[in-house]
Amino acid sequence: MIPILDLKTQYEQLRDEIAVALQGVLDSGAFVLGPDVKALEREVADYCRCQHGVGVASGTDALRLSLAALDIGQGDEVITTPFTFVATANTISHSGARPVFVDIDADTYNLNPAAVAAAVTSRTKAIVPVHLYGQPADMDAIMAIAGQHGLAVIEDAAQAIGAEYKGRRAGSIGHVGCLSFYPTKNLGAYGDAGMVVTNDPVLSDKLDVLRRQGGKTKYFHEVLGFNSRLDTLQAAILRVKLRHLERWQEARREAACRYDGLLAAAGAPVTTPYVRPDVRHVYHQYTIRVPQRDALAEHLQQRGVSTMIYYPLPLHLQGLYRNLGMTEGALPIAEAAGREVLSLPMYPELTEAQQEEIVAAVVEFYR
Numbered sequence: 001m002i003p004i005l006d007l008k009t010q011y012e013q014l015r016d017e018i019a020v021a022l023q024g025v026l027d028s029g030a031f032v033l034g035p036d037v038k039a040l041e042r043e044v045a046d047y048c049r050c051q052h053g054v055g056v057a058s059g060t061d062a063l064r065l066s067l068a069a070l071d072i073g074q075g076d077e078v079i080t081t082p083f084t085f086v087a088t089a090n091t092i093s094h095s096g097a098r099p100v101f102v103d104i105d106a107d108t109y110n111l112n113p114a115a116v117a118a119a120v121t122s123r124t125k126a127i128v129p130v131h132l133y134g135q136p137a138d139m140d141a142i143m144a145i146a147g148q149h150g151l152a153v154i155e156d157a158a159q160a161i162g163a164e165y166k167g168r169r170a171g172s173i174g175h176v177g178c179l180s181f182y183p184t185k186n187l188g189a190y191g192d193a194g195m196v197v198t199n200d201p202v203l204s205d206k207l208d209v210l211r212r213q214g215g216k217t218k219y220f221h222e223v224l225g226f227n228s229r230l231d232t233l234q235a236a237i238l239r240v241k242l243r244h245l246e247r248w249q250e251a252r253r254e255a256a257c258r259y260d261g262l263l264a265a266a267g268a269p270v271t272t273p274y275v276r277p278d279v280r281h282v283y284h285q286y287t288i289r290v291p292q293r294d295a296l297a298e299h300l301q302q303r304g305v306s307t308m309i310y311y312p313l314p315l316h317l318q319g320l321y322r323n324l325g326m327t328e329g330a331l332p333i334a335e336a337a338g339r340e341v342l343s344l345p346m347y348p349e350l351t352e353a354q355q356e357e358i359v360a361a362v363v364e365f366y367r
């Protein structure tokens with residue numbers, strides 16, 4: 001079976017380095033926000049070409065605390081994409097604000113700026129673009145809309161650490177960037193972890209206070225905070241993995257290039273990922289668009305190839321968001337994507353032979 005993702009092969013290469021890092025934390029006895037968290041914040045902020053990094057418990061919390069730091073809540077509207085992982089919108093709902101879903105661009109699957117502009121009202125407080133599959137959204141257009149209306153921009157960069165838009169790294173363009181270190185992400189911990197990166201020192205301070213129960217000094221609380229800290233053992237693991245990240249990103253990009261070539265030569269009715277000329281795509285996923293998607297996925301499964309659908313049902317049609325009153329046909333581009341996308345195995349250790357086997361199975365299906 002060719003898995004969609006192979007964490008085990010990667011761990012085997014890192015086993016000794018990780019053991020040393022973990023032993024260091026255990027010997028130090030500093031388990032919450034120790035030196036490793038501080039060092040990781042500096043290193044990740046540098047990698048994202050951002051001034052500050054604030055480690056939190058997960059990517060979801062990075063979004064949740066960012067919304068709180070920007071004072072977004074009851075009565076506010078936040079514009080976002082329906083074609084994303086549910087956490088993007090859930091955190092908006094938990095803040096008390098209302099998620100406003102608008103349609104996506106058919107080629108990149110990211111927010112369509114024209115649709116964002118059309119959805120701005122007097123209640124709009126923020127825009128949350130998602131850099132889906134590792135390709136940045138059209139940030140110049142989104143920042144221009146935000147600037148015009150005085151809105152905050154929270155980048156959901158959970159899938160896009162190290163991606164670039166016109167030479168700028170994902171997460172460094174909006175007011176804050178939210179990263180996830182969930183194990184399957186391009187930089188993955190061995191448990192939950194996340195970070196907010198920002199160039200705004202005031203927001204960075206606010207996030208630091210929010211993650212530790214709303215107080216700078218222990219037992220003195222200025223604001224209503226959270227308990228959301230990046231675990232120190234995870235920080236030590238992430239520091240080891242960060243040293244390898246660039247090499248892994250390049251391996252993903254090479255694998256994507258090989259898929260593009262193999263699929264183009266195969267002549268199957270497959271739309272390969274569209275990549276904007278002004279971005280660096282980091283291929284968190286390699287996602288194709290195909291006719292008879294479900295039957296192809298079934299065929300590949302039988303041929304020993306794992307695939308995934310990110311995401312089968314856009315958020316505006318989820319039972320959870322029935323109260324928004326949106327029905328089928330409301331956001332047709334996102335809905336079509338939900339019916340047609342299929343993500344193929346993608347990880348740095350994927351071999352050329354495996355990719356040939358995967359593409360041969362795709363070709364066999366359409367023949």
Ligand SMILES: *Cc1c(COP(=O)(O)O)cnc(C)c1O
Nearest residue numbers: 058059060085087088158180182
């Ligand atoms: C993974 C992910 C999140 C949530 O991150 P967690 O660390 O799992 O909480 C949010 N948004 C997107 C787009 C994601 O892919």
